[in-house]
Amino acid sequence: MRKKLLVSAAAAATLLLAVPASAATPTPGAPGAGDPYYPTYGDGGYRVSHYDLRLKYQPATDQLEGTATLLATATQNLSSFDLDFALNVNSVLVNGHPAKFSVVGVQKLQVTPDAPLADGSQATIVVQYSGVPSTVSTYGFDAWQRTPDGAVIADEPEAAWWWFPSNDHPSDKATFDVSVLVPDGTQAxxxxxxxxxxxxxxxxxxxxxxxxxxxxxxxxxxxxxFDITTGTSPSGIPVINAYSPDLGDNEDAARSSVERTGELVDWLSGYFGPYPFSTVGGYVPNVPTHYALETQTRVFYSPRQFANGANPSVVVHELTHQWYGDSVSLEHWSDIWLNEGFATYAQWLWSEHEDEGTTQQLADYVYSSHPADDPFWTVKPGDPGAANQFADAVYDRGALAIQVLRNTIGDDAFFKLLKAWPTEHRYGNGTIAEFQALAERISGKQLGDLFHTWLYTATKPAQPTAGQAHSATAAAPVAQPRSWAQIKAAQQH
Known part of the structure; x- marks a missing residue:
């Protein structure tokens, strides 16, 4: 048994904060997490392990008050660091001591502790803040949506800035406690x-x-x-869904779709392995937007997703993200194909399951529907650029690339790969290069040319060889699966 070293609280604080004389001189955290698409997002000088958010919200005025407590670890000798945030900050404490802070740029809160943080030391950061989120615009848009009886925040790639300070990049994941105080009769x-x-x-x-x-x-x-429904999937996963009471003609279609969440998450587990979280579900608020978003364990669906009737396909898409995008998150935003290509391909698997077109027929349809001069082919799914991150090609050309991969390595290796990726990177991050390496390891084949051609070439690839996806000129067209790319693209700013 190790002997305990007893020190006073003041001495402990000094040990935690002080930087040894022999260590490198403390410097500000890196300006951003190193993402080429969003170079100012995040901070490279620390990592957050937990967010505790204690909020009070008044729907009548859209007034939000909050205290965010972040448990962080310095990854360098740190003289100052940034938080991504857009509301008014009242005070900042670092390890219980008042810290200086200032607003830098559009969404940066720069914090200077009263003493530098040593590399590897833990820090407790407490930010008190307030504001009216719907009046705050960053880069020309506001992700906070007012509703007739409250508000909703669900957006990509920016959402946190309007309701809590964060190290806002997917490469820095953390656990969350969210405590919300609202007037009686209102739910959070x-x-x-x-x-x-x-x-x-x-x-x-x-x-x-x-x-x-x-x-x-x-x-x-x-x-x-909200009308909140609860239950379990056939395998026993708790399901929590919620619906605004004023969805109008879309309500029944929304319920007919989202209430299948338990069934569909179990069906997807057959392809991707055990569901990675302790609960699952979705909510449909009364908002005018069109998109759905894979918010972890509790998917956001716009009621417009159900304007044409029941739409279990979008539920399949967003639930697939719980494995591909949420449990395994992208390392950089250029890796977006790992999210959207596979979620779209899952819709193709569902189409095949429902006898509405096989994955091969849908791949053929996509390939033959876009002539060589279609701008669709100029978007590279493996590196689309920030402006095209949610373009149609990332979804549909991305799914086509997956069918080509499947045909190249064979079903045995392919379906083993679908489960191996979310198993080996569970609760972490991954890159396309890492996925390619895993596919090569499982299949025993070199796949560099395939990935380059189908993910990184800004022209229409040549007609796939025999055994791969091919032009469907001799086949009757099948209904193209609903694509969420244009929907999401219209909502991004």
Whole structure:
């Protein structure tokens, strides 16, 4: 047994904060997490392990008050660091001591502790803040959506700035506790499990916990009046869904789709392995937007997704992200194919399951539907650029590339690969290069030319060889699966 070393609280703080004389001179954290698409997002000088958010929200005025406590670890000798945030900050504490802070640029809160943080030391950062999120615009847009009885935040790649300070990049994932105080009769919905509720003096507090690492953009919050349904999937996964009571003609179609979540998550587990989280579900608020978003464990669906009737395909798409995008998150935003290509391909698998066109027929359809001079082919799914991150080609050409990969390595290796990726990178991050390496290891084949041609070439690839996807000129066209690319693209800013 090791002997305990007893020190005073003041001495402990000094040990944690002080930088040895022989160490490198403390410097500010790197300006951004190193993502070429979004060079100012995040900070390279620390990592966050947990966010504790204690919020109070008044729907009538859209007034939000909050205290965010971040548990972080310095990754260098740190003289100052940045948080991504857009509301008004009242105070900042670092390890219990007041810290200097200032707003830099559009969404940067620069924090200078009263003493440098040593490389590897832990820090507790407490930020008190307030504001009216719907009045805050960054880079010309506001991700915070007002509803008739509250508000919703669910967007990509930016969402956190409007309701909590963060190291806003998917490469820095953390667990979350979200506690929200709202007027009685109003509800608050977030990720994970509802651990408790309590009411006092006309206000009700909802406490949510996501105990698995989560990217900041996947944190969601919905405040308003909802009909909440609960149950379990056939395999026993708890399911929590919620619907605004004023969805109009879209309500029945929304329920007919989202209430299949338990069935569909179990079906997808057959392809991707065990579901990685402790609960699953979705919510449909009364918002005018069109898109759906894979917010972790609690998917956001716009009611417009169900304007043409029941749409289980979009539920399949967003649930697939729980493996491909949420449990295994992209390392850089250029790796977006790992999210959207596979979620779209899962829709093709569902189409085949429903006898509405095989994955091969749908790949053929995509290939033959876009002539060589179509700008569709100029977007490289493996590196589309920030402006085309949610372009149609990332989804549909990305899924076509997956069918070509499947035909090249064979079904045995392919379906082993589908499970191996979310197993080997569970709760972490991954890159396309790492996925290619895994595919080569499992298949025993060199796949560099395939990945280059189908993911990184800005022209229409030559007609695939026999055994791969081929032009469907002799086949009757099948219904193209609903694509969420144009929907999401229209909502990004």
């Amino acid at each position: 919905i977030s990720n994970g499990v509802l651990t408790s509720t309590s009411s006092k003096l006309g206000w009700t507090r909802y406490n949510w916990r996501e105990n698995k690492p989560q990217a900041t953009y996947l944190a969601t919050l919905a405040i308003g009046k």
